[in-house]
Amino acid sequence: xxxxxxxxxxxxxxxxxxxxxxxxxxxxxxxxxxxxxxxxxxxxxxxxxxxxxxxxxxxxxxxxxxxxxxxxxxxxxxxxxxxxxxxxxxxxxxxxxxxxxxxxxxxxxxxxxxxxxxxxxxxxxxxxxxxxxxxxxxxxxxxxxxxxxxxxxxxxxxxxxxxxxxxxxxxxxxxxxxxxxxxxxxxxxxxxxxxxxxxxxxxxxxxxxxxxxxxxxxxxxxxxxxxxxxxxxxxxxxxxxxxxxxxxxxxxxxxxxxxxxxxxxxxxxxxxxxxxxxxxxxxxxxxxxxxxxxxxxxxxxxxxxxxxxxxxxxxxxxxxxxxxxxxxxxxxxxxxxxxxxxxxxxxxxxxxxxxxxxxxxxxxxxxxxxxxxxxxxxxxxxxxxxxxxxxxxxxxxxxxxxxxxxxxxxxxxxxxxxxxxxxxxxxxxxxxxxxxxxxxxxxxxx
Amino acid sequence: xxxxxxxxxxxxxxxxxxxxxxxxxxxxxxxxxxxxxxxxxxxxxxxxxxxxxxxxxxxxxxxxxxxxxxxxxxxxxxxxxxxxxxxxxxxxxxxxxxxxxxxxxxxxxxxxxxxxxxxxxxxxxxxxxxxxxxxxxxxxxxxxxxxxxxxxxxxxxxxxxxxxxxxxxxxxxxxxxxxxxxxxxxxxxxxxxxxxxxxxxxxxxxxxxxxxxxxxxxxxxxxxxxxxxxxxxxxxxxxxxxxxxxxxxxxxxxxxxxxxxxxxxxxxxxxxxxxxxxxxxxxxxxxxxxxxxxxxxxxxxxxxxxxxxxxxxxxxxxxxxxxxxxxxxxxxxxxxxxxxxxxxxxxxxxxxxxxxxxxxxxxxxxxxxxxxxxxxxxxxxxxxxxxxxxxxxxxxxxxxxxxxxxxxxxxxxxxxxxxxxxxxxxxxxxxxxxxxxxxxxxxxxxxxxxxxxxxxxxxxxxxxxxxxxxxxxxxxxxxxxxxxxxxxxxxxxxxxxxxxxxxx
Numbered sequence: 001x002x003x004x005x006x007x008x009x010x011x012x013x014x015x016x017x018x019x020x021x022x023x024x025x026x027x028x029x030x031x032x033x034x035x036x037x038x039x040x041x042x043x044x045x046x047x048x049x050x051x052x053x054x055x056x057x058x059x060x061x062x063x064x065x066x067x068x069x070x071x072x073x074x075x076x077x078x079x080x081x082x083x084x085x086x087x088x089x090x091x092x093x094x095x096x097x098x099x100x101x102x103x104x105x106x107x108x109x110x111x112x113x114x115x116x117x118x119x120x121x122x123x124x125x126x127x128x129x130x131x132x133x134x135x136x137x138x139x140x141x142x143x144x145x146x147x148x149x150x151x152x153x154x155x156x157x158x159x160x161x162x163x164x165x166x167x168x169x170x171x172x173x174x175x176x177x178x179x180x181x182x183x184x185x186x187x188x189x190x191x192x193x194x195x196x197x198x199x200x201x202x203x204x205x206x207x208x209x210x211x212x213x214x215x216x217x218x219x220x221x222x223x224x225x226x227x228x229x230x231x232x233x234x235x236x237x238x239x240x241x242x243x244x245x246x247x248x249x250x251x252x253x254x255x256x257x258x259x260x261x262x263x264x265x266x267x268x269x270x271x272x273x274x275x276x277x278x279x280x281x282x283x284x285x286x287x288x289x290x291x292x293x294x295x296x297x298x299x300x301x302x303x304x305x306x307x308x309x310x311x312x313x314x315x316x317x318x319x320x321x322x323x324x325x326x327x328x329x330x331x332x333x334x335x336x337x338x339x340x341x342x343x344x345x346x347x348x349x350x351x352x353x354x355x356x357x358x359x360x361x362x363x364x365x366x367x368x369x370x371x372x373x374x375x376x377x378x379x380x381x382x383x384x385x386x387x388x389x390x391x392x393x394x395x396x397x398x399x400x401x402x403x404x405x406x407x408x409x410x411x412x413x414x415x416x417x418x419x420x421x422x423x424x425x426x427x428x429x430x431x432x433x434x435x436x437x438x439x440x441x442x443x444x445x446x
Numbered sequence: 447x448x449x450x451x452x453x454x455x456x457x458x459x460x461x462x463x464x465x466x467x468x469x470x471x472x473x474x475x476x477x478x479x480x481x482x483x484x485x486x487x488x489x490x491x492x493x494x495x496x497x498x499x500x501x502x503x504x505x506x507x508x509x510x511x512x513x514x515x516x517x518x519x520x521x522x523x524x525x526x527x528x529x530x531x532x533x534x535x536x537x538x539x540x541x542x543x544x545x546x547x548x549x550x551x552x553x554x555x556x557x558x559x560x561x562x563x564x565x566x567x568x569x570x571x572x573x574x575x576x577x578x579x580x581x582x583x584x585x586x587x588x589x590x591x592x593x594x595x596x597x598x599x600x601x602x603x604x605x606x607x608x609x610x611x612x613x614x615x616x617x618x619x620x621x622x623x624x625x626x627x628x629x630x631x632x633x634x635x636x637x638x639x640x641x642x643x644x645x646x647x648x649x650x651x652x653x654x655x656x657x658x659x660x661x662x663x664x665x666x667x668x669x670x671x672x673x674x675x676x677x678x679x680x681x682x683x684x685x686x687x688x689x690x691x692x693x694x695x696x697x698x699x700x701x702x703x704x705x706x707x708x709x710x711x712x713x714x715x716x717x718x719x720x721x722x723x724x725x726x727x728x729x730x731x732x733x734x735x736x737x738x739x740x741x742x743x744x745x746x747x748x749x750x751x752x753x754x755x756x757x758x759x760x761x762x763x764x765x766x767x768x769x770x771x772x773x774x775x776x777x778x779x780x781x782x783x784x785x786x787x788x789x790x791x792x793x794x795x796x797x798x799x800x801x802x803x804x805x806x807x808x809x810x811x812x813x814x815x816x817x818x819x820x821x822x823x824x825x826x827x828x829x830x831x832x833x834x835x836x837x838x839x840x841x842x843x844x845x846x847x848x849x850x851x852x853x854x855x856x857x858x859x860x861x862x863x864x865x866x867x868x869x870x871x872x873x874x875x876x877x878x879x880x881x882x883x884x885x886x887x888x889x890x891x892x893x894x895x896x897x898x899x900x901x902x903x904x905x906x907x908x909x910x911x912x913x914x915x916x917x918x919x920x921x922x923x924x925x926x927x928x929x930x931x932x933x934x935x936x937x938x939x940x941x942x943x944x945x946x947x948x949x950x
Binding site: 005006019022144145146148149199200202203204206207210343344347348351354355358371372373374375380382383385386387388389397399400402403404406407408418419430431433 | 488489490491493494495497498500501502505506508509510511512513514515516517518519520521531535539542543564565567568569571591592594595598599
């Protein structure tokens with residue numbers, strides 16, 4: 001097992017936990033450190049002595065500490081120690097507690113997902129959910145129409161009304177809609193152009209509701225996308241049953257966000273051979289922290305099978321890595337070759353996708369030779385032809401972007417939401433700069 | 447139709463709400479009125495339909511066309527370059543590490559003639575903008591792109607004050623005059639150097655424009671010397687202007703008045719009077735930079751501050767001569783006064799400004815232990831103004847209590863000052879004591895800073911042997927070792943290669 005500090009940092013749920021883990025990563029704090037091909041284990045001295053075991057194939061973590069975070073600082077500290085002082089981790093026989101846990105994991109993984117026991121009951125449940133969602137949507141419709149009648153300026157002063165509607169949507173099992181409404185609520189009276197942002201978000205929400213109401217007339221792939229936006233989650237087994245795209249994927253960037261007990265992680269991958277970009281989204285709460293996807297190190301290459309959730313517009317995907325900790329260096333030169341030469345073809349491509357899926361939030365694009373510029377004091381990116389696209393307002397890593405690019409042209413990986421660009425990474429020759437979007441406090445925009 | 451579906455029009459209506467609009471529909475473009483007319487019963491739904499359509503169509507109609515924009519200024523070419531990209535993760539990790547001071551990492555970079563990596567510049571600039579010494583250290587390790595970036599952000603203006611004057615003329619012209627004025631106010635000595643450089647390069651008109659700036663620098667002996675040399679300038683207008691200023695200058699100096707004031711302050715028993723209501727002879731000429739010391743008007747702190755400034759202006763030797771005392775006695779007299787603690791800084795500043803080692807020795811005798819007000823940062827800030835060759839002598843002169851400030855050692859790093867063998871031998875006992883005392887991680891840090899500076903393999907081996915036994919010390923030690931490895935890597939010929947390649 002060869003680990004680097006950067007790989008461990010990518011696994012951390014947040015920077016604070018990683019910093020705490022670094023302080024803890026001293027051989028004196030650990031006892032009984034051992035490892036084999038599958039796992040790494042130790043006892044760590046915290047407030048009490050905690051039993052710690054890490055399944056390297058997952059990776060998955062088990063620590064007897066009371067913290068629900070995963071990986072906790074103890075697990076990260078052990079990985080840091082293994083990365084910095086490999087001699088401290090010696091091959092050993094797996095202790096019973098660790099062996100038992102790994103057996104449990106294997107058994108759970110191999111447990112056959114049997115056929116549906118009662119198809120009628122399942123159909124009844126599905127119908128009941130449809131009804132609940134339909135009720136939720138009807139209430140949301142009324143809410144939006146009231147909003148239009150009373151005016152946004154008036155309603156925006158009553159956040160409790162919005163929160164009540166969000167809770168109602170969660171009860172109606174339409175989490176996707178609740179999430180979107182929550183985002184709009186957080187934009188109210190925030191920043192100079194809040195009304196503009198809210199306007200477009202409300203328009204998109206209305207469009208989604210209208211599309212759902214007319215789903216019988218739409219093609220099945222689009223209906224599936226609409227249902228996913230509303231809150232029907234695709235089952236992992238169904239996703240993994242599709243043929244994957246097996247390739248060496250470039251990790252473009254990763255962004256982890258923690259808010260109100262919920263983690264969300266966005267990972268962008270690109271396969272230059274098939275010219276595909278994949279977005280892996282994962283969510284976890286304090287109660288099921290393992291649901292968060294494995295962390296990746298931006299600017300590296302991984303061998304993985306990527307399962308796209310939809311054939312209609314392949315973007316969101318589930319990633320299964322061949323080896324948990326293997327990372328290959330990569331040359332961004334191959335990405336330069338597939339990037340759009342300037343804005344026009346890039347935005348045309350994004351608009352084509354938007355026509356296929358009008359409530360698409362953002363579309364990833366790679367563009368060559370963009371230089372930062374200011375248009376009426378707003379940061380923008382200009383291509384070689386002098387065409388400009390504004391960077392989104394409140395884009396937190398703007399100074400990092402300027403520091404990495406300078407006034408010279410650089411190649412850029414960004415997402416475009418129809419109006420603004422949101423740069424995620426820039427590169428020039430062999431240098432890759434992943435922009436630190438963790439600073440962005442509205443990262444979960446919809 | 448495009449106007450009808452402009453979402454900005456709908457935005458204004460949405461803010462107030464349909465119920466408040468009154469003749470809302472009549473204000474809309476005809477196309478939208480026609481659309482809404484059919485469904486007047488459900489105006490809200492109509493509005494939402496129109497809103498969705500307008501937003502969607504606007505997003506689809508947006509294709510960029512060549513546009514006017516403000517190009518960013520060019521990055522200056524001169525200056526240190528960022529280190530090789532392979533070393534950047536190590537540097538970032540060390541800069542984020544709490545166990546070792548950032549000053550040490552910055553100093554290692556600076557001594558190896560490398561700049562801060564571009565990608566972490568905003569993080570470092572935001573973290574350290576408040577601390578003057580760190581600001582100076584960071585400003586020294588800025589790459590040309592770093593200086594370019596700092597000039598773009600108003601929040602980072604303090605860094606510009608710390609930038610060397612040579613880099614000022616690399617700033618965009620619109621920033622230059624503002625920054626120049628700020629630098630004149632913050633650091634007149636640096637400003638003088640800048641004017642002298644500009645003077646040599648500029649024509650008669652440019653030199654004439656520079657001359658008024660000298661008014662700000664009249665407290666400095668070097669400024670007066672230089673101004674006298676200006677009298678032989680090849681331009682008549684400049685020569686006359688310089689002469690006028692010099693004549694006025696001599697009249698304004700008021701050295702005699704200041705000396706009289708100081709001696710009046712010192713009572714027979716060597717104590718400063720509590721109330722400093724003395725009037726200066728030049729008080730009715732406020733534009734000449736006089737220093738009224740009315741405590742009732744100024745408040746005690748400001749009165750002492752002005753007294754200190756007065757001491758610096760007069761100079762220690764002139765004061766001692768005026769009083770007919772030795773330097774040591776003069777310093778002792780002031781140190782024992784009611785304001786002795788507050789004057790500590792100014793007395794040292796006077797010694798350093800007038801480059802008097804005798805005054806420095808007198809100051810050390812007067813203050814055997816550093817008072818609380820004399821922090822390491824202030825001491826280092828004063829040292830930073832001194833000539834690098836003087837610093838080893840000062841270190842020798844300073845006793846051990848004064849050497850506990852990490853800022854002093856950061857300064858040694860920053861300036862790349864080589865301490866001689868004698869000094870090393872003198873300091874080794876205190877280093878070894880620090881190494882044996884794991885309860886004092888700060889002392890340990892100092893020790894390692896010095897070790898890193900002096901490359902003492904035996905001391906390193908000793909440190910490695912002793913410190914890993916202690917958990918609290920083992921961690922910092924590990925990071926110090928990483929720092930030393932970084933230093934070696936930066937100094938290695940392999941690391942130099944990219945620089946050689948980049949140079950024309």
